Amino acid sequence: MNRHLILALFHNMTDENAFRPLLDGFPRLLSLCNPPDRDRFGGIMAPLQLAPSLVILSTRLYPESRPELVGELRRLYPRAEILLVTPGTDPLPQLKRIADDRIRHLFVTPDHDAEGILSLRQAISGLLTGSPWQLRDYVRPGSRVHEFPLNSSSQKELLIEAVEHAIAGDSPEMELLRQKGALLADEMVENALYGAPRGDDGKKLYCKGEDRLIDDGEQIVFRYAFDGETLAMEIADGWGTLAPEMVVDFLSRNQDGALAEDGETGGRGLFIIWRFLDHLHVNIRPGRKTVLGGHLRAVSPLDWESPRGFSISTDYACP
Numbered sequence: 001m002n003r004h005l006i007l008a009l010f011h012n013m014t015d016e017n018a019f020r021p022l023l024d025g026f027p028r029l030l031s032l033c034n035p036p037d038r039d040r041f042g043g044i045m046a047p048l049q050l051a052p053s054l055v056i057l058s059t060r061l062y063p064e065s066r067p068e069l070v071g072e073l074r075r076l077y078p079r080a081e082i083l084l085v086t087p088g089t090d091p092l093p094q095l096k097r098i099a100d101d102r103i104r105h106l107f108v109t110p111d112h113d114a115e116g117i118l119s120l121r122q123a124i125s126g127l128l129t130g131s132p133w134q135l136r137d138y139v140r141p142g143s144r145v146h147e148f149p150l151n152s153s154s155q156k157e158l159l160i161e162a163v164e165h166a167i168a169g170d171s172p173e174m175e176l177l178r179q180k181g182a183l184l185a186d187e188m189v190e191n192a193l194y195g196a197p198r199g200d201d202g203k204k205l206y207c208k209g210e211d212r213l214i215d216d217g218e219q220i221v222f223r224y225a226f227d228g229e230t231l232a233m234e235i236a237d238g239w240g241t242l243a244p245e246m247v248v249d250f251l252s253r254n255q256d257g258a259l260a261e262d263g264e265t266g267g268r269g270l271f272i273i274w275r276f277l278d279h280l281h282v283n284i285r286p287g288r289k290t291v292l293g294g295h296l297r298a299v300s301p302l303d304w305e306s307p308r309g310f311s312i313s314t315d316y317a318c319p
Contacts (some may be wrong), residue, residue, distance in 0.1 A: 002125045003028070004028060004053040004054065004128040004129075005028045005029075005030065005050065005051060005052045005054075006023070006026055006028060006029045006030070006052060006053070006054045006055075006056060006124075006128075007030050007032070007050065007052040007054070007055045007056070007077075007080070007221070008023060008029060008031045008032070008055075008056040008057075009031075009032050009033075009035050009055070009057050009058065009061055009062075009069070010031065010032070010034075010058045010060070010061060010285065011033070011035055011055070011060040011061040011065060012060075014033055015033070015058050015061070016031060016033055017085060018109070019056075019058065019085060019109060019148070021117050022085070022109055022117055022120055022121060022124070022308075023056075025121070026124070029054075029205075033164075033216075035061075035066075035069070037074060038068050038210055039072070040272075041069075042072060042075070042076060045076055046076060050077070051077070051079070051080075052077055052080045052081060052082060053080060053081065053128055053187050054081050054082075054124070054127055054128055055073055055077060055078075055080045055081070055082050055083070056083045056085055057069065057070070057073075057082065057083070057084050057085070057219065058084075058086070059084060059085065059086035059087075059090060059093045059175070059307075060090070060105065060209075062084070062268060063093065063094065063097035063098060063101075064093070064094075066230045067097055070082060070101040070103065070155075071101065075147075076303075077112055080103075081105070081127050082103060082104075082105070083105045083106075083107060083124070083127060083188070084098065084103050084105065084106045084107070085106075085107050085108075085109055085120075085208070085275060086107075086108055086109070086307050087109050087110060088106070088108045088110050088301055088302050088306050088307065089287065089306075089307075090122075090227075091305065091307070092255070092305070092306070092307040093106075093310075094255070095248065095251050095252035095255050096252050098248060098252070099245070099248040099249045099251070099252040102244065102245055102248070102275055103145045103248065104244050104248070104310075104311065104312040104313070105127065105310070105311045105312070106307070106309050106310050106311075107120050107123060107268070107309045107311075108278075108279070108300040108306070108307050108308065109300065109310045111299065118158065119137070120139075122137065123137075123200065123311065125268050127311075131194075131282040132281065132311070132313035133279075133281035133283065133313070134233045134281075135223055135224075135225060135233070135234045136225070136232075136282075137280075138230055138232035138294070138295035139225045139226070139227040139230050139232050139295070140227040140228075140230075143225045143226070143227040144225060145223055145224070145225045146162065146166065146223065146224050146225065146288055147221060147222075147223050148162060148221070148222040148223070148224075149219070149220070149221050149222075150189070150192075150193075150214055150220040150221070150222065151213065151214050152211070152212065152213045152214060153193050153194075153210075153211050153212050154211065154275075156186065156189050156190075156193075158183060159222055160182050160185050160186060163178075163181045163182060163185045163224050163231075163233070164182055166224065166231075167181060167226050167231060168226075168228070169298075173298045173299055174298055174309050175191045175299045177231055177296065177300075180231075180235070180276055180296055181224075181231050183272075183276065184233060184273060184276055184277065184296070185222070185224075185233060187269045187273050188222070188233065188234075188235045188273060188292060188293075189220075189222065189235065189271055190239040190269060191235070191269050191270065191273070191292065192220045192235050192236075192292075193206065193212070193220070194206050194207065194208045194209075195270075196237040196239040196241055196242070196290060197218070197237075197241075198239065198241045202241075217238065218237075218238050218239075219237070219238040220235065220236070220237050220238070221235070222234075222235045222237045223235075223236075223293075226249055227250060229297055229298055229299070230295050230296070230297045230298070231295060231296055231297075232293065232294070232295040233293055233295070234281075234291055234292060234293020234294070235292055235293065236289060236290070236291045237289065237290050238288070238289055239287075239288075239289070239290060240284055240285050240286050240287045240288045240289050240290050241290065242282065242284055242290050242292075243284070243286070244282075244284065244312040244314060247270065247282050247310070247312050248265045248310075248312070250270045250271060251270070251271055251274055251310070254268055254271035255271070256265060256268075261285045270292075273292070273294070274294075274308055274310060275304075275308060276296065277294035277295060277296050278294065278295055278296050278297060278300055278302055278308065278309070279294050279295060279308065279309040279310070279311070280292075280293075280294040280308065280309070280310040280311070281293055281294055281310070281312075281313075282311075282312045282313075283312075284312070284313070284314045284316075285314070286314065
């Protein structure tokens, strides 16, 4: 990790201090507050000949205050990954500009939540090394991961029951977690069954709700784990028909109240999955596999109106 340079840009010192626990411990870090405007930024930064592996941007700086900043950063550092960070106490940023600028990673920093900060620090390390999010990243080491291969659409109810049964406890928090888990498992399976399979022309091969068998070689596998506090789930399909820009565009359009063209899970369903999870990951091997998942905690530091994070990775060896 030491060889990777991180460039972090913040609105002001207060903004930088809010994110300090997230960045402590990364030795090669250059932090700037209130960077110069467009006319001066490139002229100041280019002679420094920096080669950051990762650029971290605060949502208090971009997109509202400095909407042009990502374009300039991409011109200066075309190889750098860009990570947008936002406090959980701030409003959900508008995704239209984020989608237009092809931002693939949005992380939420929980306030005074040591476990959440540790998780995000691990996520930064993953971005630096090119390691995508996986289900095991969300739960305690040693947590049992259940795997449920699907052979037909008729197995969906059994799968949902298995997820509900895995969540032990009778408290109101656990009951609510079961309800959310059931809803999310339903949406994730629907997405794999009817949203992912597409022909060469991009049109869906199956209608939502129809009974169908899983074709040989298609493979749909659902995985889940519960460690007593956190429920993690992911589903893998053998299509790889999503693209990073499609994911953020779906989220943006639904944030603005515009349903996907057909109103099915590819748009609205994906948005629902994102809004219920504390963090969403989508790992794509184009034309071969998509893994979609995330986690939610029984006692989450995020309320319903808080922003949710996402991370989208491509061209890697899917599990």
